[in-house]
Amino acid sequence: MSEKQVLPGDEIAVEEEYVAAEGTYVRDGKIYASQVGTLILDDNECVAKVVSYNPPNVLEIDDIIYLTIDDTRKTMATATAIASDKTQRAISSSTVATIHVSKISPDYTDNVADEFRKGDLVRGRVISVKPSLQITTKDPHLGVIRAQCGICKTELVPKGKKNLFCPKCKRSQPRKLADDYGDVKL
Numbered sequence: 001m002s003e004k005q006v007l008p009g010d011e012i013a014v015e016e017e018y019v020a021a022e023g024t025y026v027r028d029g030k031i032y033a034s035q036v037g038t039l040i041l042d043d044n045e046c047v048a049k050v051v052s053y054n055p056p057n058v059l060e061i062d063d064i065i066y067l068t069i070d071d072t073r074k075t076m077a078t079a080t081a082i083a084s085d086k087t088q089r090a091i092s093s094s095t096v097a098t099i100h101v102s103k104i105s106p107d108y109t110d111n112v113a114d115e116f117r118k119g120d121l122v123r124g125r126v127i128s129v130k131p132s133l134q135i136t137t138k139d140p141h142l143g144v145i146r147a148q149c150g151i152c153k154t155e156l157v158p159k160g161k162k163n164l165f166c167p168k169c170k171r172s173q174p175r176k177l178a179d180d181y182g183d184v185k186l
């Protein structure tokens with residue numbers, strides 16, 4: 001039995017060898033993590049699962065956290081905080097954060113949808129906890145760390161420092177990328 005930390009979208013096993021269990025999904029015969037957590041490949045039961053970290057933790061200013069983008073509006077993006085770097089623990093699934101348009105990129109941004117899209121996995125830094133959780137992604141190491149094509153769900157690949165590209169649709173889209181997009185280690 002092996003254990004390691006995984007992110008949603010990480011390829012963790014193949015269906016020929018394991019049965020997909022909690023915290024996973026299957027596509028084209030491969031098993032992927034559907035949540036942040038500990039990967040458990042049980043070779044006796046031939047089961048692959050991802051177990052989420054334990055109870056919600058308290059966030060503090062400057063904590064680095066992982067979020068999924070829920071929506072983009074004119075002046076902000078809304079996101080769900082899913083895990084904290086510091087404690088390696090999941091955050092309550094109802095923890096909603098906002099990223100104001102002025103806090104996304106060191107460059108001027110006038111369209112939030114040019115920086116994030118629904119479903120993107122983002123690394124951000126906490127700048128406010130009360131009255132609401134607010135995040136910045138201005139630093140080079142912050143921003144989108146994983147994203148799928150909105151049309152065909154293929155994992156997007158980086159194209160330059162500010163764009164992602166779908167190899168299947170042959171379309172590129174702008175994003176605020178983290179400097180390790182596509183090569184993220186927890």
Ligand SMILES: [Zn+2]
Pocket residue numbers: 149150151152153154166167168169170
């Ligand atoms: Zn596509």
